[in-house]
Amino acid sequence: MTNFKLGLDFAKQLDKNDSLASFRHQFHIPKDQHGNDVIYLCGNSLGLQPKITKDYINQELEDWANLGVEGHTEGKNPWLHYHEFLTETMANIVGAKSSEVVVMNSLTANLHFMMVSFYQPTPKRYKILIEADAFPSDKYAVESQLRHHGFDDKEGLILWKAREGEELANYDDLEAILKEQGDEIALIMIGGVNYYTGQFFDLKRITELGHKHGCVVGFDCAHGAGNVALNLHDSGADFAVWCSYKYLNSGPGSLSGAFVHNRHANRKDLNRFTGWWSHNKQTRFKMRDEFDQLPGAEGWQLSNPPILSMAAIRASLDVFKDAGFENLLHKSKQLTGYFEFLINKLNHSDIKIITPSNPSERGCQLSIQVKNANRSLHDKLTEAGVISDWREPDVIRCAPVPLYNSFEDVYNMVERLKDIL
Template sequence: MSHYKLGLQFAKEQDQNDELASYRNRFHIPKDQHGNDLIYMTGNSLGLQPKQTKAYINQELEDWANLGVEGHTEAKHPWMPYHEFLTDNMAKIVGAKPIEVVVMNTLTANLHLMMVSFYKPTTKRYKILIEADAFPSDKYAVESQLRHHGFDDKEGLILWKARQGEELVRYEDLEAIMEKHGDEIALVMIGGVNYYTGQYFDLKRITKLGNKHGCMVGFDCAHGAGNVELNLHDSGADFAVWCTYKYLNSGPGSLAGAFVHERHAHDKTLNRFTGWWSHNKNTRFNMRHEFDVIPGAEGWQLSNPPILSLAAIRASLDIFAEVGMKKLTEKSKKLTGYFEYLINELNHKDIKIITPSTPNERGCQLSIQVKNTDKSLHRKLTEAGIISDWREPDVIRCAPVPLYNSFEDVYTMVERLKTVLNA
């Protein structure tokens, strides 16, 4: 693209003109043994820690120390309704209404809870469609659901594959699968952004196609939430799930999110697994009532949530609320576009970007395929102060995250990659 230029000066100018540049100072940037900032390109695996996270968690530790059980109602941020403090900001991030979103459990647990409600197999319509290179956890989860319902987990799984010699899947191939097998498919369950290629799918298009054939539709947005504008409500999907420790910077293994479209919000006939946190808040502690489900996504909760994890998520979501997804994605497109430009300018015979080149079909991640190499290349990059992510057989995944990565980070990453390749 013509508006990008080579050289460090251009990167520095972009950083000077970046209205979000100061947010980098709100995060802890990992350092090498000499105290220099590492070039951190793995926000797609684990987001960096906001500096305010410690204070948010300490507040809850203080309240627990000083109040004990009374903290449920008397803490500065009372624990009983604590998950509700996150709902509005999380809904904005994923493009949903507050009634459609809840922060709870972990990603695959939420996926199973959603499939209890939205995978409704019959003897004729029982198959599940996923993308062939879905994240392994998704594949294991849907296979186990097939087995749980008494079906063969290979025969019942339909894979949306890339064509021979290609990395990205095509919508016309999905349409052909649906024409052929649509009346056998109970659930279409796709990763909103593919973890390996970084391909961002058209959620609305996939949902419309699934609905046309009478299928339920859900998405795993682990690589989408906080990265792209998901617009989950407008997509029309029945459900979605995501984790918060990647682009949402909540800390390793932190809680996940779930979306249930508002058209299901008041449907008490939906089959679901329940616990006391999905029961009417007004009578929850009146222990002898019959179950009375809360409307909306909250009605899928099971247990009282871990407050320390919620505090860490709230610390990050408060930053997102300041910036907004619109500004974040605008910077993201510039940053990743610049990254793509520099990689292409290397003009290296063994390097190919397998992520879509159209900005609207990807988030910030670029998956860089390096032919004729092995993991030793990744090791050398790490030794050169680049924290990236290796995926077998030959792909380095790099995600310049707009909240804390700079144009200079991207410039330095490519310069060091060049040095390693030439060596």
Template sequence: MSNYKLSLDYAQKQDQLDPLSSYRNQFHIPKDKDGNDLTYLCGNSLGLQPKSTKAYINQELEDWANLGVEGHTDAKNPWLPYHEFLTEATAKLVGAKPIEVVTMNSLTANLHFMMVSFYQPTKERYKILIESDAFPSDKYAVESQLRHHGYDDKEGLILWKPREGEELLRYEDLEDILEAHGNEIALIMIGGVNYYTGQFFDFKRITKLGHSYGCKVGFDCAHGAGNVDLDLHNSGADFAIWCTYKYLNSGPGSLSGCFVHERHAHDKDLNRFTGWWSHNKDTRFNMRHEFDVLPGAEGWQLSNPPILSMAAIKASLDMFHEVGFDKILKKSKKLTGYFEFLLKTLGEDTIRIITPENPDERGCQLSIQVLNADKSLHDKLTEAGVISDWREPDVIRCAPVPLYNSFEDVYLMVEKLKPILTFPKGRN
């Protein structure tokens, strides 16, 4: 927007006009030793706790205390089908059909479970393509899958790299890779929003390209769920996974989400690891039946759900449902746009934003490259009361989350950054 203004009065006025501003009061905002709110811009790593979360978890603790095992059927929110209470809201949030999503396990565990089904190497087609700067856990996971199937984890891995002197990936380069190696690639597995640059990829374009060469296609949406419009069903992707502790505010190490496209929903022959929670609900407790897999994403479950973690997820999803994700996205673009405007006033000889400028190619995160800086600058920023994170070699990641961050937050962050920028101009 060209009418952004560099002033505290302007930022505060935008907060007064913001229809979502009251939701900030529904979160616990970390405070400094003097009791003042810290400027928390780290929702890309761990989302803040909704104040309602405690009541949701306490409900399950009370039912456990009062009912014991009978809580599986008699709790206010019966535990046996508890994961189903999350399905509709999750599907809406990630742009999927209810049959395509399930909440279970942890993030990298779900990636492995998906690769059991969708990485089926052959002698001719066994390679895996990922982005060169994928989140380390994704890289380690796909390398281990290659080794598990007897392949060399370096020779079998194809990296989609940025061009010399660039940080962002180009689709033309991906097209060139597929043209040269498409018949060798069994799986394309991309981080939907790159953790380092914040680049949000075009799922539909990547999936269409991968499928045209016979590759399966999946996405790690850890930095996407609750942050961008994933539109997973229409993307055509075979699978996707995400965590719930970043933008979905469900607490450290909370459960992961899984998407399996509807076209795979009734394929009982699709290879998978199984457990009793992926078995037909009608006969699950008979205990003597042969395995009968559930249709849809539920058919990838293994174990009964961890209720306390799911209660925290339910608290957050209920808030997303109440607000409406379209309104969250609208504020996100405006808030991050203002943050971008403020950062650019510092001058490109001081900082550079490596996240795409196009709002449709990013979420709320901006990755700030501070020229000639090291981690000591980030430490000084933390001392000044700004909670962000540092990623080697020279990037500070900041994510103004629309549910609890304000225009004043991003204004204060930039004002606190200014006196810290004491590094010489230019790059070493």
């Protein structure tokens, strides 16, 4: 890792030496009221738009205009199999085999569809374990699954909590929970990267621990996909889901990804909701055939894909392909490491980074806790041209994204924070 130094000149030197620096120019950077680029550190909430996205969507609009229904087979990128254009690059980003990945639906919908198959409660083993500060939608989803199966959503939900006075979850505590209640837990469903603290969990360790106690293990990787090396196949997880509009830059509310480990690829015994897009591709349009389930993750699809949204995902994935995900991970560690260095050099008694300091236990996000602060601090940062994310009660989440953020962005953000403090 670089020996970092203070000063703007050093930030500019890092940018000069950055082999990925040109990718910033492939994105639309929002402007402030004076027409200057804002410092956009909110890719953990909504990624910026690649400049090629409009062309990718326009291509499908053109084919729709010129071909109508024939676009399904005669378009430049035939719509019938459009989701397949995304699979290989997406699988590479999340560390999976192509047969284990599909892009479909929205995030919480996919989580529910996965739980239809992988949450199989019995009177004895019915509880669901999640991290205590999981993203609210995950908590609501698993609670509703408990209710749906006739269980009490409070008694059936087990929370993996951080210790008193600490922010990060501890694996020893998870082991203790499983040792005590493992035979009652049907499903472990953890956010791969915690949205609040930025802690990147050891997916393989959690999976092996869960499987040892007979639990199914799944992950919500919304804050991990495109941000960290998830290695989903090697983790052994039964399933995972993620959105594409954060680090994957596909636009607000865009589609979700789903992973199903290939050991489940041909399991017809699993409950699942089905539709015509999970039916055998060769006979799908014969219409009157009995259901013939596709193998792999594609066998969890329901409907034909929304092409315009997928075109935006395809645009972003092509940028990822050009940059190389390994290269992005390398830059990300350096960029966030530099950010951490500058924050720590503030030596401000009210500031504390609650994200793990070990680069292998985090992605690009740093969650900065500011004692005695309220949202007015975040508002002042916004007025100063820094787009970040405020989370109650006292945390600013900042994500310097390696595709479009520079070292100078990080330097200027810390300088503006210093001025405000």
